[in-house]
Amino acid sequence: xxxxxxxxxxxxxxxxxxxxxxxxxxxxxxxxxxxxxxxxxxxxxxxxxxxxxxxxxxxxxxxxxxxxxxxxxxxxx
Amino acid sequence: xxxxxxxxxxxxxxxxxxxxxxxxxxxxxxxxxxxxxxxxxxxxxxxxxxxxxxxxxxxxxxxxxxxxxxxxxxxxxxxxxxxxxxxxxxxxxxxxxxxxxxxxxxxxxxxxxxxxxxxxxxxxxxxxxxxxxxxxxxxxxxxxxxxxxxxxxxxxxxxxxxxxxxxxxxxxxxxxxxxxxxxxxxxxxxxxxxxxxxxxxxxxxxxxxxxxxxxxxxxxxxxxxxxxxxxxxxxxxxxxxxxxxxxxxxxxxxxxxxxxxxxxxxxxxxxxxxxxxxxxxxxxxxxxxxxxxxxxxxxxxxxxxxxxxxxxxxxxxxxxxxxx
Numbered sequence: 001x002x003x004x005x006x007x008x009x010x011x012x013x014x015x016x017x018x019x020x021x022x023x024x025x026x027x028x029x030x031x032x033x034x035x036x037x038x039x040x041x042x043x044x045x046x047x048x049x050x051x052x053x054x055x056x057x058x059x060x061x062x063x064x065x066x067x068x069x070x071x072x073x074x075x076x077x
Numbered sequence: 078x079x080x081x082x083x084x085x086x087x088x089x090x091x092x093x094x095x096x097x098x099x100x101x102x103x104x105x106x107x108x109x110x111x112x113x114x115x116x117x118x119x120x121x122x123x124x125x126x127x128x129x130x131x132x133x134x135x136x137x138x139x140x141x142x143x144x145x146x147x148x149x150x151x152x153x154x155x156x157x158x159x160x161x162x163x164x165x166x167x168x169x170x171x172x173x174x175x176x177x178x179x180x181x182x183x184x185x186x187x188x189x190x191x192x193x194x195x196x197x198x199x200x201x202x203x204x205x206x207x208x209x210x211x212x213x214x215x216x217x218x219x220x221x222x223x224x225x226x227x228x229x230x231x232x233x234x235x236x237x238x239x240x241x242x243x244x245x246x247x248x249x250x251x252x253x254x255x256x257x258x259x260x261x262x263x264x265x266x267x268x269x270x271x272x273x274x275x276x277x278x279x280x281x282x283x284x285x286x287x288x289x290x291x292x293x294x295x296x297x298x299x300x301x302x303x304x305x306x307x308x309x310x311x312x313x314x315x316x317x318x319x320x321x322x323x324x325x326x327x328x329x330x331x332x333x334x335x336x337x338x339x340x341x342x343x344x345x346x347x348x349x350x351x352x353x354x355x356x357x358x359x360x361x362x363x364x365x366x367x368x369x370x371x372x373x374x375x376x377x378x379x380x381x382x383x384x385x386x387x388x389x390x391x392x393x394x395x396x397x398x399x400x401x
Contacts, residue, residue: 011168011400013160015183017297020094047387048177050167 003054004031004042010050012041030054080194085113087146088190088237089157089203091401095294098201098230099188104154105237106244109219111146113191114198116229140290141283142200142229144189150210150218151241152347152396158222159392160401161187162208162277163300168400173346175395179388184279184297189224192235199233200226204295209276210340210351215250218342225281227292239398247342247349256306256376258336258358259318271373273306275340275351277390302380302389304338304356309371316360316374333357338378347396353380353389 010026024041031051033039045051088102119139122132148154156176160166164181168174187203203226211219254270280298308315314324322330339352356378363372380389 008169009171011166013166013185013401015164015181015185017183019183021185044165044179045167048167048179048391050169050177 001033001039004033004046004051005029005054006031006045006051010045012045014041014044080196082193084192084194086190086192086235086237086242087113087144087148088192088235089154089161090188090190090238091157091161092186092188092201095186095202097186098199098228101234101236101238102188102190103238104151104157104241105190105235105239106148106151106154106241108146108148111221113144113146113193114189114200114229115143115145117141117143137290139283139285139292140229141225141292142227143206143223143225144191144200144203145223147211147219147221149246150220150342150349151244151246152344152349152394153239153244153398154241155220155247155349156394156396156398157187157401158205158208158220159394161185161224162205162279163388163390163392165388166401170395172399173395173397174399175393176398176401178392178394180300180390187224187226189226190233190235197233197235199230200224200228201230202227202295204281204297205279206281207276207278209274211274212249212252212340212342213272216248218247218249221276225283225292225295227283227294229291245344247344247347249342251343253341254306254339256308256336256338258315258376259322259324259334260336260355268306269309271307271309273340274304275390276303277301278303300389302353304353304376304378304380306338306376306378308374308376310374313363313374315376316362319358319360319376335381336378338380348394350391350393352391352393353378354387355383355389356380 008028012024088105090099090103120137123134127133159178164184165179167177184204189200189203203224205224207223209221256268278301283292284294286293318324335355337354341350358378
């Protein structure tokens, strides 16, 4: 999963059938998506030229949060 | 005493979810054409024999409320109409705010409000079937809005959070226009446009279920973006490119060529830009006129999904509205 760089705060809203409005608020700086929905929203911001991909995520294959591995998260930086 | 037809306003608010009707409009404004409320009552002669050569009654099969009007392009209200018809929004900035509005998988539910004299009605669970941005010469930009909802409230209130009725609006004489029929330059070329329109259609249909005379929901179909531009050209290269594939082509092309457009209007410090990057244009050979005058080419275009994905049209609105 890639990191994304946002030059300013961004609020996004996208509508999905059967789900309704999905909203995200991202702060300026480097953002790591917490879930697939955030990644979809950030990918869309890249398409729109609002965000850029910070890295290709090649250092770590996954940043999926699983309870026992929470202590490993700081080393992901 | 008769009812004064000029005492009319429309309002609109975004709902948090289906069924959560807004109690008052977020934005209110006047209309230039159409009606502040539509109610399509579907009923027909009962197909039943009787003792006479007439039908014994009428069957009512649906009461479908909606909205259908034209209005000025007020900067703040326009954002909600564009979001309502396209479905996806990204807002940046801290004032002025930049709202980038693009095609989404579904549309937000709105509550529409219509006020005629002292009569106030509202329609919940509204989705926008179509929005057209129309401009002609130097005149004010017109926004044609059509929507379909589920349940009407015939005793609504109307206190707009932002009343745009007296607010200024975008006009065609502030516009900058560029159109490229084949994308050859990579950037749309500046064009002399006399009039035009950009229309987003969602092909909505109501979902009727047994147990209710009103729709249960409104469902989106394929989103179609149609554009038309009346251009005063310096030559016929545009038409020739559409037909043959290149500006110097000598035979008809078997496949369409894709171009682009970008239309921008300003109103003080507010701007709205509508742009499409993959648009297939057609055009008839221009009419001639014994009385003389400049030739006009009428382009008709279908904006579709770009080759690398994304949205057929992007609306970028800069204004002082923090959120929608």
